[in-house]
Amino acid sequence: MALKLLSKLRNQNLQITRNRNLHRLLDAARFFSEQPVSNLSTPDDSKFIIKNKQQTTTSSLKQHELAKFAAISDTWWDSEGPFKPLHNMNPTRLAFIRSTLCRHFSKDPNCARPFEGLKIVDVGCGGGILSEPLARMGATVTGVDAVEKNINVARIHADLDPETSTIEYCCTTAASYLAEVAGIIERLYSASLMKKVIEHVAAPAEFCKSLAALAYPGGATVISTINRSMRAYATAIVAAEYLLHWQRTLCLGISSACNLLIAVVGGGGGVKLPKGTHQWSSFLTPEELVLILQRASINVKEMAGFVYSPLTGRWSLSDDISVNFIAYGTKDGQ
Numbered sequence: 562m563a564l565k566l567l568s569k570l571r572n573q574n575l576q577i578t579r580n581r582n583l584h585r586l587l588d589a590a591r592f593f594s595e596q597p598v599s600n601l602s603t604p605d606d607s608k609f610i611i612k613n614k615q616q617t618t619t620s621s622l623k624q625h626e627l628a629k630f631a632a633i634s635d636t637w638w639d640s641e642g643p644f645k646p647l648h649n650m651n652p653t654r655l656a657f658i659r660s661t662l663c664r665h666f667s668k669d670p671n672c673a674r675p676f677e678g679l680k681i682v683d684v685g686c687g688g689g690i691l692s693e694p695l696a697r698m699g700a701t702v703t704g705v706d707a708v709e710k711n712i713n714v715a716r717i718h719a720d721l722d723p724e725t726s727t728i729e730y731c732c733t734t735a736a737s738y739l740a741e742v743a744g745i746i747e748r749l750y751s752a753s754l755m756k757k758v759i760e761h762v763a764a765p766a767e768f769c770k771s772l773a774a775l776a777y778p779g780g781a782t783v784i785s786t787i788n789r790s791m792r793a794y795a796t797a798i799v800a801a802e803y804l805l806h807w808q809r810t811l812c813l814g815i816s817s818a819c820n821l822l823i824a825v826v827g828g829g830g831g832v833k834l835p836k837g838t839h840q841w842s843s844f845l846t847p848e849e850l851v852l853i854l855q856r857a858s859i860n861v862k863e864m865a866g867f868v869y870s871p872l873t874g875r876w877s878l879s880d881d882i883s884v885n886f887i888a889y890g891t892k893d894g895q
């Protein structure tokens with residue numbers, strides 16, 4: 562079984578930024594191929610089981626996570642607020658999405674509206690920070706989020722510009738949305754995207770299955786998330802959520818030391834996040850994500866990391882996937 566999976570992964574011609582990463586992925590594949598899919602879900606899934614007449618499904622919702630986003634929903638478009646990291650990362654993640662989707666759909670990445678003719682679903686769209694530029698690039702965009710306040714903010718903001726007012730926003734989960742469109746090929750998408758969401762859901766494997774099913778056969782999926790590494794713990798949690806909070810109450814000298822530490826470990830992006838935004842145990846390693854996606858009929862073709870430069874205050878794409886990373890995959894079939 563493990564060997565079959567390994568050779569399948571090798572045959573996929575996975576384009577990963579470093580061979581070292583490819584070996585790590587294959588090693589992990591050997592381990593995870595022996596684990597049932599349910600082991601890749603968080604232990605508190607049982608609280609979120611929804612039963613209906615036909616089947617038992619595991620809901621992707623973590624109510625306490627959703628409450629965190631609802632509480633700060635009016636700050637989505639404040640580029641200096643809690644969502645500053647997402648605003649800062651946007652050009653970099655859009656560059657990856659533009660290059661991979663243009664390659665996949667044979668579009669010209671250099672034209673003004675490269676996504677003309679593509680239907681894209683942005684799952685866990687929040688206030689629409691990513692959905693809006695996708696619409697400006699010509700895509701027909703649907704944004705889906707489980708928090709009503711987020712969807713309201715996204716709708717109001719998108720309506721301010723005729724180019725983004727075309728975005729369709731729905732307050733629902735990926736699974737419920739899928740139940741609506743399942744079996745109607747015209748309602749499926751060229752690409753399904755999920756940015757910084759999987760680390761907030763209860764059942765990542767189920768969630769990815771819904772995400773994959775929203776794309777038509779031969780379509781694409783792009784996912785970004787945070788690696789469950791020690792470095793991610795140091796930067797995305799300790800530095801971004803705690804040190805920068807303490808910094809407010811400490812003297813200037815210590816404050817500079819905090820900044821230096823954050824700059825040295827990198828990846829925190831020099832931004833202050835609300836405490837409890839992330840739970841390290843909910844992060845997935847790239848190896849786990851590849852396996853989960855594979856089981857959802859998505860073959861990961863390319864992966865890249867995001868790194869933050871404290872000198873320029875900017876994010877860029879890198880071969881370092883130890884903290885923030887993004888993956889592009891294609892869906893089986895034509």
Ligand SMILES: C[S@@+](CC[C@H](N)C(=O)[O-])C[C@H]1O[C@@H](n2cnc3c(N)ncnc32)[C@H](O)[C@@H]1O
Binds near residue numbers: 630687690691705761
């Ligand atoms: C960190 S935000 C990311 C927002 C957006 N994708 C971006 O990168 O700009 C995570 C979003 O996922 C949403 N979310 C969490 N669990 C969800 C679920 N099961 N179904 C749909 N949305 C969910 C939250 O409400 C929140 O808006």
